Amino acid sequence: MTATDALRPLRRLLIGHGALLMFIGGVIGFGFLFHLIGAITLWPFPGTIEFQMPGSYKAWRMSHLEALMNGSIIWLVAALLPHLPFSITGLRRLSYGIIVTGWTLVAGALFDALFPNSRGLAANSLLTNNIAFGLFYVGILIVMAILALIAWRSLRPEPPSP
Numbered sequence: 001m002t003a004t005d006a007l008r009p010l011r012r013l014l015i016g017h018g019a020l021l022m023f024i025g026g027v028i029g030f031g032f033l034f035h036l037i038g039a040i041t042l043w044p045f046p047g048t049i050e051f052q053m054p055g056s057y058k059a060w061r062m063s064h065l066e067a068l069m070n071g072s073i074i075w076l077v078a079a080l081l082p083h084l085p086f087s088i089t090g091l092r093r094l095s096y097g098i099i100v101t102g103w104t105l106v107a108g109a110l111f112d113a114l115f116p117n118s119r120g121l122a123a124n125s126l127l128t129n130n131i132a133f134g135l136f137y138v139g140i141l142i143v144m145a146i147l148a149l150i151a152w153r154s155l156r157p158e159p160p161s162p
Contacts, residue, residue, distance in 0.1 A: 010095045011078045017099045018074035025067030032060035055113035063109035070102035085153040104139035108132045
């Protein structure tokens with residue numbers, strides 16, 4: 001089995017999760033649209049439901065773009081996977097970590113759009129805010145560790161070949 005063959009399942013997993021995050025970004029985009037127009041309407045289907053989606057313009061835009069950007073970043077990681085200086089075990093851990101990061105950041109951003117005062121910037125007495133805070137906290141810690149490891153492994157001198 002070649003190194004490329006060993007990476008195939010990881011790359012497929014990353015590509016699949018990236019695509020799913022971008023699909024969710026499109027679904028969130030409908031929520032954003034409904035927030036902007038103040039109603040739920042899907043042309044050419046008849047009827048309109050007069051309903052103002054909760055949240056703010058900024059919160060919906062962030063959650064929509066967060067999903068699209070995280071999906072794209074996961075695709076970028078899939079493309080870079082063969083070039084990262086890690087063993088197959090390290091690459092597996094990195095892949096799972098970047099997937100968890102993508103989903104936690106998108107879920108945290110969506111809490112801000114769906115629940116008032118739930119930006120997740122700091123812990124407080126509001127449960128939905130604390131869930132968003134916890135999701136962001138986990139995602140940020142994982143991605144910072146991944147980035148530090150990639151930088152450390154990539155920038156240190158290569159050991160001499162035997």
